[in-house]
Amino acid sequence: MQEMSRRSGFSEATLRYYERIGLLGPVDRDPGSGHRQFGAATVDRVDALACLRSSGMGVEGMRRYVALLGQGDEAATELRELFEGQSEHLAAEVERLRVRHEYLTLKARLWQAREHGDPDTEAASILRLKEVLRRF
């Protein structure tokens, strides 16, 4: 369980929740302890779900993905489109986050300049911040 959580980035609570609402399909249990035994197919599915979730897909979308999976190769076109769409979505998100990362770095530099009383670096940081803000 712990390992699955680390691998996927989902919390243990989230994985239990996903199983409960049917996103994971049937999950085997250890007969003695009742602990979950995630099979290879479930691991693969959770990998995909983790990427889809990261790309902004919600629970309903993931339900749709699971439903398409159940149709196998018949749904190949829809599955391709689904992954293409989320891939583009995530690419755009990554780009936005890169800009915001630059902003945060510059803000750190700005406050460092103020911390040490360095007006030149401060002014330069402010200028570069304005550049970055244009890309918002």
Added chain:
Amino acid sequence: MQEMSRRSGFSEATLRYYERIGLLGPVDRDPGSGHRQFGAATVDRVDALACLRSSGMGVEGMRRYVALLGQGDEAATELRELFEGQSEHLAAEVERLRVRHEYLTLKARLWQAREHGDPDTEAASILRLKEVLRRF
């Protein structure tokens, strides 16, 4: 309002919520209509909040940021540390998302191969997927 929402990426509902809980400080109003008039200082603050939110900071963290802002240069060290921390956090997140983006792209290619009955591309995609999964 609309413009502020687009610029920041926050929904209008979120901006109203943030104002209500005190994150935005005092916001001017048009005397006739009661519509919000975001001043330059508020715009700057919302820019910063948007980047901090994107880097995973929650409402409590943003409250802390606003409190530090109120202390001005006295809190320069804490503000530098705050931005440095969130910057690193976001950098790591961007890296994780880049890997996941690659995964989604490969999955799209995989289903495209199945769609067109192209077993070579399918096999190649599966191999590259295994590579990507090692970087999870």
Added chain:
DNA sequence: TTGCTCCTCACGTCACGTGAGGTGGC
């Protein structure tokens, strides 16, 4: 015996979203 990891179940929480009903200015 003592940790450690896992379990279920009920309820709580965070960060907003939504809908009703209404207003000011082109």
Added chain:
DNA sequence: TTGCTCCTCACGTCACGTGAGGTGGC
């Protein structure tokens, strides 16, 4: 008059988080 954008307020929602109380195997 008709859109359009904004407003408030109350309630709803989504996606989990948490805590209580408990279990199996080193």
